[in-house]
Amino acid sequence: MVSNALFAEVAALAGDPARACMLHALMDGRALTATELARVAGITPQTASGHLGRMTAAGLLSIEKQGRHRYHRLAAPSVARMVESIMQVAADLAPDRRRFTVGPKDEALRRGRTCYDHFAGRLGVGLADAMIASGHVEIDGEAGLLTEPGLAFLAGIGIDTAPMLARRTRVSGRVLCRPCLDWSERRPHLAGMVGAALCAHSLAQGWTRRLDGTRAVAVTPKGQQVFREAFGARLD
Amino acid sequence: MVSNALFAEVAALAGDPARACMLHALMDGRALTATELARVAGITPQTASGHLGRMTAAGLLSIEKQGRHRYHRLAAPSVARMVESIMQVAADLAPDRRRFTVGPKDEALRRGRTCYDHFAGRLGVGLADAMIASGHVEIDGEAGLLTEPGLAFLAGIGIDTAPMLARRTRVSGRVLCRPCLDWSERRPHLAGMVGAALCAHSLAQGWTRRLDGTRAVAVTPKGQQVFREAFGARLD
DNA sequence: GCCATGCTTCGGCCGCCACCGTAACATCCG
DNA sequence: CGGATGTTACGGTGGCGGCCGAAGCATGGC
Structure with a gap:
């Protein structure tokens, strides 16, 4: 297989709870700042910055800097489709474990x-x-x-x-x-x-x-x- | 988000090189034994057994036992589509790093x-x-x-x-x-x-x-x- | 019953990485 | 030019998890 290591790398990036949270938040196609993403993931900005740096380096995200803000967005529609497909599997797997939060x-x-x-x-x-x-x-x-x-x-x-x-x-x-x-x-x-x-x-x-x-x-x-x-x- | 933890769990399962190897091998829809999957992943049967147990427990794989063999297959088409979509992202990301193995x-x-x-x-x-x-x-x-x-x-x-x-x-x-x-x-x-x-x-x-x-x-x-x-x- | 084979469980080792506190860097504002 | 804000870099800590060797269960063949 030519891209096995890359495959695992991509999936592993999506496989961390904090990063998964950020990917979810970016699923609407808009660009958010590191601080905003840190808040939705429930972690400090430093940690979020590290995660964002990793995902950007891998090519999952792209950055657009405006002034002192850096806006992060999904780098490609294929990334969004991947997130969708993982969500689909997760939804398939646990038809019982659902209905946790209904806030x-x-x-x-x-x-x-x-x-x-x-x-x-x-x-x-x-x-x-x-x-x-x-x-x-x-x-x-x-x-x-x-x-x-x-x-x-x-x-x-x-x-x-x-x-x-x-x-x-x-x-x-x-x-x-x-x-x-x-x-x-x-x-x-x-x-x-x-x-x-x-x-x-x-x-x-x-x-x-x-x-x-x-x-x-x-x-x-x-x-x-x-x-x-x-x-x-x-x-x- | 209702299924954020599950999402990360699923992606993390796919995010290990050995498990990714096994998922690739199962992508043709057939069922393989733990020993076969251990060989393609380059790990020992014990380790493979652990990986397979995790993926089966999560619902990514399903088991069909025949005699002293246990055949593992993808549990659902949605899992195959997820693997496809991750492969797609991996292929998108590295158009340059390709052409490694041409055996x-x-x-x-x-x-x-x-x-x-x-x-x-x-x-x-x-x-x-x-x-x-x-x-x-x-x-x-x-x-x-x-x-x-x-x-x-x-x-x-x-x-x-x-x-x-x-x-x-x-x-x-x-x-x-x-x-x-x-x-x-x-x-x-x-x-x-x-x-x-x-x-x-x-x-x-x-x-x-x-x-x-x-x-x-x-x-x-x-x-x-x-x-x-x-x-x-x-x-x- | 006995051995071989396939698979799983257990225990221990090791490395990676998520996380934070602190600090440095960049940018905008007054 | 300070000071405030957003972001990144560094060092240290802790824990999760992958890996294997050895041993324990199953199943099938003899």
Whole structure:
């Protein structure tokens, strides 16, 4: 095997509780400072700095320095997908050991959150369900498909579909997207280009907003209306 | 976070060189004994037993005992996908540090191998390319699609397409499949239901055969003919 | 019953690494 | 130019865990 040592190195980096905490916190695709990450991991800034240095040196994270701050973010989408897949295994393994913490913060995350660049939680699953029910999207757990009406629907709500048109498949004329199994709802939500566009547009239009700099996302009254009337989604 | 400790536990299990070796060896979906796994990892059976016990207790592996042997296999497809995703990150990180070992065994793996339940290497990528070129499959890197002609093609070469018909999507009438980025070729090959059926059928028909109990797969003369004439694939 | 084989358990050794306190370095502000 | 804040570097400590040798259980063959 050519990359066995690298494989173990990468997995070991993700295998420390403190580093795992930081990776989780970075899963929304934003960049956070060392101090912020130290707080979420429950360790001192010095220790966090060491962890961040290791992960950056390995290439899991990338740094963007602004003034006296250094913003850390996931270096590539593949890292986010890896974290997702490990989360998926962890969720698979312990269907019994769950329901530990059900604090309000956890509840907010279950309700809606970002997952690297798209929506997850009941928000993400609810929108995906609605788009499947209306025939705009098809999913079978391993792959997803945006139909022709789905493409028109996205354009209708103001999303720029030019990049999707460019990647429309040659024969069927449809756009492929990636489903992503939700770790809290255990059902797929929309990722890939379609999920990212939906998420970015929702935040830009004020249909949803981030909660105080966390991954949690809340639906605004305006969003409730749009999601109900345009998407046909019932979100709680 | 509800499953942070579990996440770190799972990743840490994969983060040891010896255990990573074993996981790699199990990636073809078959079951191996502790002694075999100890040999591939380069450690003693006692140590291997400890590792296997940990991974089994955590749920990454499952045991099937036959007589005085205990066969270990990956407990779930999600574990295989996790290993794939970590391999992908490892391959992303070090495009330079590669080309270490190019021994004959490594070359055999690059030529063709199984990846849990489907083909990978130049064999897997070549077949995928051929099916894409003939319009039987469409792929955009994040999702895949088996077209109507592709479905007929698979039925024509003797593959039972009943399970695929059952999962045919409601609106477009096509079958979704999962692409899987090849770590040696860096291009997608076919996974999911379609990839698994293709792999199983090829082995059953004698188009391909396993090399002495490893992941490596060789194409038989008969297979060369079938892949060239029916698939239109050039495999070296 | 006896031995061989596959596997696991136990005990001890050793090294790696997470963690923190302290301190140095960088940057912005007044 | 101080002082405050964010970040990194260093030294020391403690503990977890990988590793092997030796011994203890299982299973199958004779």
